[in-house]
Amino acid sequence: MEQAPVSCIPNTKMLKAKKVIDEAKETQNPELDLADKGIASFEEMPGLFNMLNITRLTLSHNKIQVVPPGLANLINLEILNLFNNQIEELPTSLSSMPKLRILNVGMNRLDVLPRGFGAFPVLEVLDLTYNNLDESNLPGNFFMMETLRALYLGDNDFEFLPPEVGQLKNLQILVLRENDLVELPKEVGDLTRLRELHIQGNRLTVLPPEIGNLDLVSNKSVLKMENNPWVTPIADQLQVGVSHVMEYIRTETYRYVYSRHMSSERQPPPKTNDKSKKISRARQQS
Amino acid sequence: MFCSRCGDGFEPHEKIVNSNGELWHQQCFVCAQCFRAFPEGIFYEFEGRKYCEHDFHVLFAPCCGKCGEFVIGRVIKAMNSNWHPRCFRCEMCDKELADLGFIRNQGRALCHECNAKAKAVGLGKYPLRFRGEVYHGYHFNCTACGVELNSEAREVRSRPGFAANEMNELYCLRCHDKMGIPICGACRRPIEERVVTALGKHWHVEHFVCAKCEKPFLGHRHYEKKGLAYCETHYHQLFGNLCFVCNQVIAGDVFTALNKAWCVHHFACSVCDQKMNQKTKFYECDLKPVCKKCYDKFPNELRRRLRKAHEQTPKKATV
Numbered sequence: 011m012e013q014a015p016v017s018c019i020p021n022t023k024m025l026k027a028k029k030v031i032d033e034a035k036e037t038q039n040p041e042l043d044l045a046d047k048g049i050a051s052f053e054e055m056p057g058l059f060n061m062l063n064i065t066r067l068t069l070s071h072n073k074i075q076v077v078p079p080g081l082a083n084l085i086n087l088e089i090l091n092l093f094n095n096q097i098e099e100l101p102t103s104l105s106s107m108p109k110l111r112i113l114n115v116g117m118n119r120l121d122v123l124p125r126g127f128g129a130f131p132v133l134e135v136l137d138l139t140y141n142n143l144d145e146s147n148l149p150g151n152f153f154m155m156e157t158l159r160a161l162y163l164g165d166n167d168f169e170f171l172p173p174e175v176g177q178l179k180n181l182q183i184l185v186l187r188e189n190d191l192v193e194l195p196k197e198v199g200d201l202t203r204l205r206e207l208h209i210q211g212n213r214l215t216v217l218p219p220e221i222g223n224l225d226l227v228s229n230k231s232v233l234k235m236e237n238n239p240w241v242t243p244i245a246d247q248l249q250v251g252v253s254h255v256m257e258y259i260r261t262e263t264y265r266y267v268y269s270r271h272m273s274s275e276r277q278p279p280p281k282t283n284d285k286s287k288k289i290s291r292a293r294q295q296s
Numbered sequence: 297m298f299c300s301r302c303g304d305g306f307e308p309h310e311k312i313v314n315s316n317g318e319l320w321h322q323q324c325f326v327c328a329q330c331f332r333a334f335p336e337g338i339f340y341e342f343e344g345r346k347y348c349e350h351d352f353h354v355l356f357a358p359c360c361g362k363c364g365e366f367v368i369g370r371v372i373k374a375m376n377s378n379w380h381p382r383c384f385r386c387e388m389c390d391k392e393l394a395d396l397g398f399i400r401n402q403g404r405a406l407c408h409e410c411n412a413k414a415k416a417v418g419l420g421k422y423p424l425r426f427r428g429e430v431y432h433g434y435h436f437n438c439t440a441c442g443v444e445l446n447s448e449a450r451e452v453r454s455r456p457g458f459a460a461n462e463m464n465e466l467y468c469l470r471c472h473d474k475m476g477i478p479i480c481g482a483c484r485r486p487i488e489e490r491v492v493t494a495l496g497k498h499w500h501v502e503h504f505v506c507a508k509c510e511k512p513f514l515g516h517r518h519y520e521k522k523g524l525a526y527c528e529t530h531y532h533q534l535f536g537n538l539c540f541v542c543n544q545v546i547a548g549d550v551f552t553a554l555n556k557a558w559c560v561h562h563f564a565c566s567v568c569d570q571k572m573n574q575k576t577k578f579y580e581c582d583l584k585p586v587c588k589k590c591y592d593k594f595p596n597e598l599r600r601r602l603r604k605a606h607e608q609t610p611k612k613a614t615v
Contacts, residue, residue, distance in 0.1 A: 045568040046593075068569040071593055089541075093567050094593065112541070114566070117594075134543055137566075139582065140598070159543070164582050165598070185582045188601070206555060208582060210605065230535070232555050232583060236608060287597040 027054045031061070040064050040086070046071040052078050059083045070094050070114070079103040093117050093137070096292075105129040116140050116162065119290050122147040128154045139185070140165040142290050145172055153177045164188060164208065165288070169278075176200035187211055187234070192278040196220040205231040213279040214238040216271050222260035227253040239279045243267060299324050327351055374398070375405055386410055426451055427464055440471040452477070453488045494518065495525060506530055554583040565590055 026047045034042050035057075042064050044055070049072040052058065059080045067084065070093035077092070082103035089112040090104075097118040104110070105127050113130075116139035123143070128151035136158060144167040153174035161178065164187035171186065176197030181204055188211035198207075199220025207226055215238070226233040233252045240248060243264070247254040258264055285291065297306055301324035306312055313320040326333055329351035340352035347355065357366040361377030362384070372379040372394050381394040388410035399411040406414060415430045416423045423430035424447050433446040450472040451464050467475065477486045481497030482504070492499040492513075505512050508530035519531035532538050532545045539546050541562040551558040551574075564571045565578065565587035572578060572587060579591040581602060591599070 041569075043569065045570075066569065070568050071590070089569070091567075091569055111543075116567075160540075162582055162584075183583075187582060206583060211601075230555065236605070287595070289595045 028056065031055055031058060034064070035061065038063065041066040041068075043068050044072070045069065045091075048072065049074060051076065052081070062086060065089065065109075067091070077101055077104070082107050085109065088112065090114070100124055100127070102126050106131075108132070111135065113137065117290065119292065123149055123152065125149050126151060128152040130155055130157075132157050134158060135160040135162075137162040138166065139163070140288070140290055142167060144168050144190075145170050148172065156180060159183065159203075160206075161185070165290075167285070169213075171195055171198070173197040179203070182206065184208070188283055190281050190283065194218060194221070199223045207232070208234045209238070210234045211237040211283065213281065215241050215279065216268055217244065217255075217259050219259050219265050219268055222256060227256050241267065241271060301325075329355065370394075375400065388414065423447065424449055424466075426466060436466050438468040438471050439465040440467055440475075443468050450486070495520060495523060508534065554580055554585060556583070 027044055027049050030042070030044055030047070033039075040063050042058075042061070045068050049055065049069065051074065060083075062084060063086060064084060065086055066089040067087060068089075068091040070091050072095050074092065074095040074097060077097055077100055079101035080103075081090075081101070085108055087107060088109050090107075090110060091112075091114040093114050094117040097115065097120060099122065100115065100120065102124040104113070105124075106129065108131055110130060111132055112135040113133060114135075114137040116137045118141055120138065121142040127149045133155050134157055136155070137160075139162045143163070153172065154177065156177070156179060158178050159180050160183035161181060162183075162185045164185045166189050168186065168189040169192050171191065171194060173195040174197070175181075175184075175195060176199075178201060181201050183206040184198070184201065184204060185206070185208040187208045191209065191212035191214055193214065194209065194217060196218035197220075198204075199218060199222070201224065204224050204226070205228075207224070214235075217235075225231055233256070235248065235252065235255070243258065244255055247258045259268075297312075297319060298304065299306070299321045300318040301320060304321070306319070306321070311322050313322055313325040315325070325346075327339070327348040328345040329347055332348065334346070334348050338349055339346040340349065340356075341347075342352065342356055353366045353368070357368060358371055358378035359365070360367050360380045360383050361375070362379060365380070367378050367380050370381050372381055372384045374384060374393075382392060384393050384398075384405065385391060386393055386398065386407040387404040388406055391407050393405060393407060396407055398405045398407060400406075401411050401414055412430060424433040424436070424445065425431075426436070433449055434444055436445045436449065437443065438445060438449070439452075445466055445468055448469045449466045450469060452467055452472065452475070453464050472486070477488065478491050478493075478498035479485065480487050480500045480503050481495070482499060485500075487498055487500050490501045492501055492504040494504060501514065502512050504518075504525070506518070506527035507524040508526055511527060513525070513527065517528060518525045519528065520526075521531065521535060526534065528545055537546055537550060537557050538544065539559045539562050540556040541558060541564070544559075546557060546559050549560045551560050551563040553563075560573075561571070563573070563585070566581075566584035567586050567590035570587060570589075572585065576587065578585040578587055579602075580586070581591075581594075586594075594602075
């Protein structure tokens with residue numbers, strides 16, 4: 011007697027995702043929208059890895075825990091959006107995707123990036139917002155992504171930013187909102203094309219004077235730096251506006267203030283951001 | 297069968313020389329001058345007679361005007377003499393003139409450059425250039441006002457197609473400036489060919505360039521900003537009208553928000569990638585657009601923080 015193949019995935023769940031995939035196959039639509047479909051595993055999307063024509067795959071607001079390395083088969087993919095899932099680890103293979111320009115893995119549970127992650131050939135926008143990343147779990151080649159123009163690291167756990175960040179010559183947007191940063195490396199001043207810098211909600215007291223090299227006050231630029239325990243002269247300037255801060259850190263007076271501050275024995279300000287409620291902290295029940 | 301020289305017949309087994317259908321006794325096939333056999337069989341023919349190489353040269357070959365040797369092969373006939381090609385050189389710079397052509401200058405053969413130099417020296421420091429030659433200015437008068445010219449005079453190119461040859465004319469500097477010939481905004485020289493008018497100035501076609509990459513526009517579209525012109529790529533690179541999603545120059549309507557620009561069809565929620573339009577209400581997170589549906593899915597603690605930050609930001613004139 012023959013038995014029907016047994017699947018451990020409930021049939022109704024399977025249907026939702028499968029329907030969208032079949033439809034996309036039928037219409038040859040290169041953009042696949044699978045946001046908020048209750049997907050817990052790539053197994054619910056049979057045949058997905060054979061859809062070599064797709065250029066965008068959106069899987070935000072699902073319950074995916076594991077990203078299989080086979081996803082890198084989709085060689086024409088330019089945009090991959092995995093925002094708000096339960097991913098703890100990414101496969102190294104993603105870094106070899108030849109056309110991937112925009113990768114969004116914000117709001118997951120990443121506490122490490124795989125070795126060699128920085129090998130993306132054409133990545134332009136990398137969104138790692140709201141994870142559990144810090145400087146100790148970045149791979150060695152992370153800052154070799156020369157094509158990167160926007161890096162979103164807001165809502166993570168960085169205390170220091172590696173000086174190698176200065177290698178991201180094309181970076182226009184750098185978001186470090188609400189980390190635990192104690193200081194910024196002077197190499198941020200090498201990012202000549204930077205026009206958005208978000209450093210609000212950290213533990214910063216001073217800015218390296220090299221930041222003064224950047225044009226962050228024109229009408230095409232943004233500098234967000236509120237909610238930091240700034241030294242008094244910077245805090246005073248910030249009261250009147252960021253343009254006054256930028257002007258002030260270019261002065262000789264500030265260079266002196268900065269060098270004295272850096273050479274003094276001091277305790278970094280305490281952590282103030284309470285992260286216990288972050289959903290990225292939730293652990294998988296295994 | 298008779299010998300072409302002596303007219304006698306041939307012995308039955310005698311060797312016969314056949315040259316171009318004529319027959320000869322072997323002892324009769326000799327140089328017309330020295331009556332000896334031709335060394336290695338080489339002979340030269342002149343007016344029906346055959347000569348050995350040596351005698352032919354002695355009798356007929358030209359002698360080189362420089363080295364005095366016979367000229368064999370290519371002969372340069374110039375300056376009333378014959379020359380080896382390698383012996384006929386510019387008397388100033390020693391360049392071979394055979395293939396370059398030369399100009400006779402006071403009994404000397406000179407190349408074109410040296411001739412121009414020699415002439416310039418003769419005319420003082422600033423010769424007047426006119427129709428490719430150099431002159432003393434005082435041999436000419438201004439076409440417009442008739443004043444005697446000096447080296448400051450300007451040659452004005454006649455409009456092509458109006459005359460069979462180029463009929464350029466000379467004007468004094470004053471008249472030249474009054475003629476309304478446009479001056480290039482870049483090199484400050486008059487523009488006699490195509491004129492580009494842009495940014496309130498005139499330009500040589502090849503001098504109207506992008507302020508960033510300095511490549512000429514050559515009729516391609518240019519963009520103006522603060523009195524400078526830019527090519528499409530650099531204008532957008534410098535002034536930021538590249539689409540945040542496709543990173544390409546935005547053709548057509550631009551959607552501007554959150555310090556960024558988008559192609560109209562690329563403006564979408566940064567979380568779920570759903571397209572949005574001018575009317576769609578959206579929230580902002582790290583200066584990225586988030587649709588209401590996605591924002592509502594953000595965890596409470598994040599929404600609380602974003603709301604708090606939003607209330608704190610100084611309410612300045614937001615564009």
